[in-house]
């Protein structure tokens with residue numbers, strides 16, 4: 115398959131298909147990421163919150179690939195927005211990844227009850243980028259006001275905004291993000307599995323001779339979004355990467371677009387009310 119990359123506003127590029135590892139158990143992460151690298155993925159999406167950065171780092175280190183052949187994203191945890199905590203958390207991420215840099219570091223959630231914290235954390239990411247420990251800076255679960263706050267405070271625009279997007283939730287934040295020249299990364303691109311069995315998805319999949327998962331992922335790719343499908347099943351890991359070869363017609367894309375359920379389609383928290391602070395970095 116053709117390796118797809120997307121150009122980011124800071125002059126770097128990112129593979130359009132990444133391997134997501136939320137809910138991959140820490141002791142199963144190295145095996146899952148090794149399978150993904152073997153299948154041909156060159157982009158892994160982890161987070162301090164997932165407690166599996168060590169498995170990602172171990173898989174890359176044990177592979178025959180060079181560190182620079184693999185694009186790794188992590189995310190600052192919700193309990194690390196104070197500047198000294200952000201700095202320490204980045205250092206811990208690099209230690210766990212066995213690397214002197216992370217390709218992309220995101221602010222994971224803006225947090226509804228602590229509106230200033232994410233701006234402080236973002237300022238630290240700008241410093242860490244200048245020091246070479248972070249190649250690119252991004253955000254996650256940001257709405258328009260959050261995006262404007264970090265851009266106004268630092269003059270540095272995030273290169274990506276990782277948000278929930280899938281056929282059941284088109285997410286108005288997509289347009290707000292793209293209007294600022296920021297690339298959208300779709301989290302839960304398969305709606306965490308809730309799309310399987312949908313008659314429209316099944317019908318389009320049959321028409322193009324692809325699986326339902328590949329069809330939904332191809333729908334995202336056609337819109338220019340980065341996707342982060344997660345699987346611990348080796349055959350699905352291979353199947354999902356092959357979505358890059360699936361081509362949908364304008365009519366098929368429009369039929370999948372029409373599945374949007376608005377806010378009812380969300381599978382995860384709303385960033386405007388999300389205020390969860392998990393336990394400290396492992």
Ligand SMILES: NC(=O)C1=CN([C@@H]2O[C@H](COP(=O)(O)OP(=O)(O)OC[C@H]3O[C@@H](n4cnc5c(N)ncnc54)[C@H](OP(=O)(O)O)[C@@H]3O)[C@@H](O)[C@H]2O)C=CC1
Nearest residue numbers: 134135136301302303304305306307327343344345346347
């Ligand atoms: N920034 C944020 O706040 C968030 C980021 N994310 C990111 O997005 C990634 C993906 O999100 P996630 O919610 O895990 O959901 P996905 O939409 O990727 O769906 C994953 C689920 O679908 C199943 N699945 C995967 N591929 C197939 C297939 N080809 N056929 C049938 N079933 C399949 C998996 O099962 P199995 O593993 O058993 O094969 C799993 O149950 C995360 O890993 C994380 O990187 C997610 C949530 C929030």
Ligand SMILES: O=C(O)C(=O)[C@@H](O)[C@H](O)C(=O)CO
Nearest residue numbers: 136161163222381382383390
């Ligand atoms: O996976 C992530 O990155 C998350 O932030 C999620 O765990 C999120 O907190 C959630 O609950 C999604 O349903």
